Amino acid sequence: MDGGGTHRTPEDVFRDFRARRAGMIKALTTDVEKFYQQCDPEKENLCLYGLPNETWEVNLPAEEVPPELPEPALGINFARDGMDEKDWLSLVAVHSDAWLLAVAFYFGARFGFDKDSRKRLFVMINNLPTIYEVVTGTAKKQTKEKTPKSSSKSNKSGSKPSRQPEPNSRGSKMPPPKDEDDSGGEEEEEEEDHENTLCGSCGDNYGQDEFWICCDACETWFHGKCVKITPAKAEHIKHYKCPNCSGSSKRARA
Numbered sequence: 001m002d003g004g005g006t007h008r009t010p011e012d013v014f015r016d017f018r019a020r021r022a023g024m025i026k027a028l029t030t031d032v033e034k035f036y037q038q039c040d041p042e043k044e045n046l047c048l049y050g051l052p053n054e055t056w057e058v059n060l061p062a063e064e065v066p067p068e069l070p071e072p073a074l075g076i077n078f079a080r081d082g083m084d085e086k087d088w089l090s091l092v093a094v095h096s097d098a099w100l101l102a103v104a105f106y107f108g109a110r111f112g113f114d115k116d117s118r119k120r121l122f123v124m125i126n127n128l129p130t131i132y133e134v135v136t137g138t139a140k141k142q143t144k145e146k147t148p149k150s151s152s153k154s155n156k157s158g159s160k161p162s163r164q165p166e167p168n169s170r171g172s173k174m175p176p177p178k179d180e181d182d183s184g185g186e187e188e189e190e191e192e193d194h195e196n197t198l199c200g201s202c203g204d205n206y207g208q209d210e211f212w213i214c215c216d217a218c219e220t221w222f223h224g225k226c227v228k229i230t231p232a233k234a235e236h237i238k239h240y241k242c243p244n245c246s247g248s249s250k251r252a253r254a
Contacts, residue, residue: 008111009085017104022202027056028135030201030227030243036085039077043150047072048092050100070102086136093132099158101125134186134203137220164249200228200242215242 027048038058039046049057049072061071073095080087104125108118127204132138199207199212200220211224211231216239224230227242234240 008107010108010113010117010124013104013107013111013121014124016052016107017100018128019052019101020206021128021131022050022054023056024048024050024100025131025134025201025203026054027058028093028096028131030222032089032244036080039080041077041080043077045074046077047074048076048096050096070099070106072096072099087213090132090136093130093135094198097130097132098130121166129198130202131203134200135200136220151204154238197221199223199226200244213240215240215245217241217245 027050035048035056035058044060046058047061047159049059050059058077061074073092076092083091105118105123108121113121121251129138135178135204198221200215200218200222202223204223211229211234212221213229213234214221214225215222220242222229224234229237229240
């Protein structure tokens, strides 16, 4: 994101924050196998960068001092083989959250945001779960605490969070037909439950017109597009494992 002398708003900075965040979440969840391999401890100090186009890269830090943007944590690759993988990913996630905030408020200072603009930016950022919460599953646990009426077991094989499962199907773009005896109040409660469900890959909320799938290993929900699973593919999957669980089991066997 380049200032270029043009006026920028908190919404512009938040869009940049959200795109970089999405890229880093991909690195630590759906692309974790690729991320793990690129963080070779034999290489020099490496950093994880989230990019404004919702992608990520592992690269050497900038050479210029001071750099154009605040730099992420150095040397994340050195700890890769000296820690439990989950602990290592959680540590990288924490530093990634700190870096994202640093970049966002760097832009805030650079574009001359006043107190109200900085507050508006922080509120928008704070409404999203942190990368650490997404990677560790804390965001999902918080969602469950807020929605005690939803059943994780029924959700596991259902079409969408808090929806009843359809026969022989792990997912559906449309909710099942509403019974005539259903009350409007229950429907509203269900919709609120759905909105609190977060994708384990991008961290975004449930959308009514989106296909979702649940991992049978960690019971985390994902947008089908985030894990490259279509409704047609889901029909033939008896036990689905998300990329994170599949990658961990592969390395354990190796």
